[in-house]
Amino acid sequence: MRSTALAPARTDERLTGLAGEPPGHRRYRRMRFIRRFEETLLRLFEEGALNGTTHACIGQEADAVAVTEHLAEGDHIFSNHRCHGHYLAHSGDALGLLAEIMGKEAGVCRGVGGSQHICAPGFKSNGVQGGIVPNAAGIALANQLAGNGAVSVVFIGDGTLGEGVVYETLNMAALWKLPLLVVCEDNRWAQSTPVAANLAGDMAARFAAFGVPVREVGSTDVEELSAIAGEEVGAVRAGRGPRVLLIHTYRLCHHSKSDDERPEQEIAERWLVEPLVVHGRRLDAADRARIDDEVETALAEVVATARALP
Amino acid sequence: MRSTALAPARTDERLTGLAGEPPGHRRYRRMRFIRRFEETLLRLFEEGALNGTTHACIGQEADAVAVTEHLAEGDHIFSNHRCHGHYLAHSGDALGLLAEIMGKEAGVCRGVGGSQHICAPGFKSNGVQGGIVPNAAGIALANQLAGNGAVSVVFIGDGTLGEGVVYETLNMAALWKLPLLVVCEDNRWAQSTPVAANLAGDMAARFAAFGVPVREVGSTDVEELSAIAGEEVGAVRAGRGPRVLLIHTYRLCHHSKSDDERPEQEIAERWLVEPLVVHGRRLDAADRARIDDEVETALAEVVATARALP
């Protein structure tokens, strides 16, 4: 099964994985790539080189990398406002994304979409919470009708569980056994609101109650997540209907570019178990340093190229 | 606790209950009243005396009678397109409702609202599925803020569980511990669609997953329902947050005035256990006949009065 995570255009294997590199290295590299891309963006914003807004996925890189690994040509990802990691893990297209956020003609959507509205083969995103879930289900229905065995994946956040259309869609997806995988990234916060102030009852039970099996995991370990994601994608692909992969994780940066009012202590603790730390331990220091370097150099080239674009 | 089911205006104790009558008689009478009101309406429609549409609650009378018994002055009911039973059990106001459906000035909403849009003290309805649930929750929030101990009750059907705003509201009601009772009348069908084609997963689990306790009962027995409804209303009134009373019942007539394409056999079986049959057995034949007569006479007067209205 060929991964869509390596789209032909504008990728750089220093960012997406060197040929023959062990999977563990590749995963680290990809997460590092996403992390550094986001950090670079935040720096560029501060510099005033970008306009609009951005939502960094720092802390959640493992989800994107783990899930996209199991997707194949023909599969489709629908993502949300916090879509950079998903997009980069899927396509590797740092230049297209950066140019997009810079509002340049070379951007994946020619600067029209911006940070939250990305489109590329097998990938779309929209910054309106909730509505992408039925959109992804519609793609799943198309796949079902076509009988092509393709999977439709949609990423949502914990806060998005506030939107009613999510439940309308779970119901219909379950009734119609659609090949839909909902990946819910519970990063404990929705903008300024902690999950406890937004969500009553039990998160996993909400999906189950609509007849959608849920796989729940609290982890920032890309290996663990990848194993589980593989099983979930496989089950959906096998035609057994929709499933939910519920990942409890954490957003390490602020919501968008604005203030972060969360308890410092809480954030500090999460930095100790963030994906790069957790998985990075598995690499020896030299490999890590080399990969970090390669990513850094490649990203610097991307930034330089993007800056020079008209 | 005074029942709001006896609003002062335009009621007739032959329809709502004679002073000093045993509760079992009163319940039978009220259900009979609702049944005969609906049957009368259907006849008037056939006659061409009415326009628009109507949704009869024949078969579900026990729900309305059981729940409204436990409501007090200051409590509020929000109902849906199938609201006649709820309204009559609440107010006894047959003339106001009939005049309304006849489009007369003396109607409860002067003929503007018609069958689905009724307003009277402590009662409202709207024919748009789902949206009344947050409306009722808002009334519950008002009661909570006022600290008046009043309960807000909303009636919905099984099919209405398709609307996302229902879940948005369950979540918020649970988060905020609103004094809201959702009565879900699962009558097995939504217009032409059987519950299995509309609903995946488990109906009760859907509420529970949002942290709202569910009391589930499959019954057309007004005594059983009344006991349970009393407990549920009591629990909500006690301030322990929202609850759901999920009643599995059956709609015996067609959806509105149009064709009924459901299996005849299925309907026939349900006629054997409809509320009047189940509860009627508890009354001796003479009492039943007398009550039937009184209801008939009173309703005939209502119809004659309504017809004569300008």
Next chain:
Amino acid sequence: MIFAKELGDTLRGALDGDRRVVLLGEDIADPYGGAFKVTRGLSTAFPQRVRTTPISEGAIAGISAGLALAGYRPIAEVMFGDFLTLMFDQVVNHITKYQAMYAGQATCPVIVRAATGGHRGYGPTHSQSLEKHFLGVPHLRVVAASLYHDPRVVFADFLGRDEPVLYVEHKLLYPQHLTLPVHGMVGDLIATSDCSPGMLPTIRLSAVPAAECAVSVLAYGYPALLAAKVVERLAMQEEIFAELVVPAQIAPMDWAPVLSSAAATGSVVTVEEGADGWSWGSEAASVLSRRLFGKLRRPVDVVASAPTVIPSSKTKEAAVLVGGAQIEAAIRRAC
């Protein structure tokens, strides 16, 4: 065949001829076949592609969007046009956005069909013509059923293009027979069909040539039928001549035939069943007043329903909704 059946036939033809066509909607499956029976028989013939749905208008629209993004041709039925409100987010922020916001890399040709309109006593939430709120949504075409337009032609256009469209079907048209122009006539009225490139045809109906008409009446859907009756009667009985202009597509508008008629008559009345104020006719009045500045004998008259709820009571409903009497009065004023 009555319009509901013609439309059903059209949908059957679409399902038959185009494997990308998928029908979604509440209670559209057999034996019920939809609240207005338009889809009767279709789920039996195409069980995979004709799907009855839960009562979830938002998801119906949203799933349709996904189907369309994936290359299918979803046709979503809204049981009562009043519930288009629940699709508003999908229409405005998803369906009509995708193509342009993705710089043309995707298309989202969702077709939404909605049963609209009053005069049946269904009351405030089942009688509205809410399409005016969808006019001017960027990248949305709004098309109205009429008895002068063959739904087969209309749907062939929808399916031949990559754009989303809202198709409003006034309930009172369902039991009527189509009256398509035959040999340049509709009944006793001369019928011409004008069509700018890329637009759907606009039908012009009048007892005498436009140049001899005193007023142009611009109307769509059921009010167009009411207006045709008035136009015909006034011509026969009083030799008051008006030209009725009936577009299929009501937004964006093909102004050319309207301008041509209005330039000929020098006077315009617009008629719609939606509520007055910021309505279809407002844009018509705005555009025509500009494009024909100094050339109209009198201001454009916008006839619309009273801006309030639509009562259930027959008499009260009739007092709120535009009917033949208002149309006639407006035509007389405008002559």
Next chain:
Amino acid sequence: MIFAKELGDTLRGALDGDRRVVLLGEDIADPYGGAFKVTRGLSTAFPQRVRTTPISEGAIAGISAGLALAGYRPIAEVMFGDFLTLMFDQVVNHITKYQAMYAGQATCPVIVRAATGGHRGYGPTHSQSLEKHFLGVPHLRVVAASLYHDPRVVFADFLGRDEPVLYVEHKLLYPQHLTLPVHGMVGDLIATSDCSPGMLPTIRLSAVPAAECAVSVLAYGYPALLAAKVVERLAMQEEIFAELVVPAQIAPMDWAPVLSSAAATGSVVTVEEGADGWSWGSEAASVLSRRLFGKLRRPVDVVASAPTVIPSSKTKEAAVLVGGAQIEAAIRRAC
């Protein structure tokens, strides 16, 4: 104080003075105080009546409706006006229906506040001015924030009446200072305030008396601020005189001050940031062309944004949204 703070102050005053006032919205609680910080401090001061909500726009509106039906005065904040779409059903089929459909037996005075508008590069779904789709909803008032109207006066009006209202706050106004008329002046412009009974005031701004102005510019919200700058500059630098007419309430409109200005100048330009076509200005053009038929020198010019998605890229966004240049060009044309 900047407008965001003035508004926050107004809300604080409302909560303080009226126990029926309840604020609902996403992320409005402290310490965050809302995406645009308007409600900062309020949840600390009024923890029971200022409630941050889940991301559930439909239920926020629906719960507000219930509160209002029960006699409270809910003020719901929509984080981005783009998501008003998700409230459309509650606004159209619930909130604005109840009073009339219940024959006056209930009122539902919900106040919805929405942060609207672009020019910040937020892209297609976070930059829109969708209020045009709410104009002409029967029984809904739509009011736009401006720097010429004291929000205290505006909210006192809202809370003093029993009607629902949508209040749109253009994001670019938040960091600006109010410029209320002082001694009949706003900066170097003469300011007059007109107000028909039951309406909110309309502010008229011009360098010279209206009778000496060549054109009336009708605008609201942020474009009114842009227009004021153009009007001021053209007056100072080129002695081109225009009268800017800024209503607070944009639907239903108080036409009297507009008619008075237009009658004096004989020429009208309307300006809005919403997408062109079936927009606020369409109704204005329709009404003014009718009411001033034969009295205007030239047709009413409607200036609105390009009817497409609002791009994220700064330059592309500027090409789509109405800016000072278009306003200036329209004024020059209209003189």
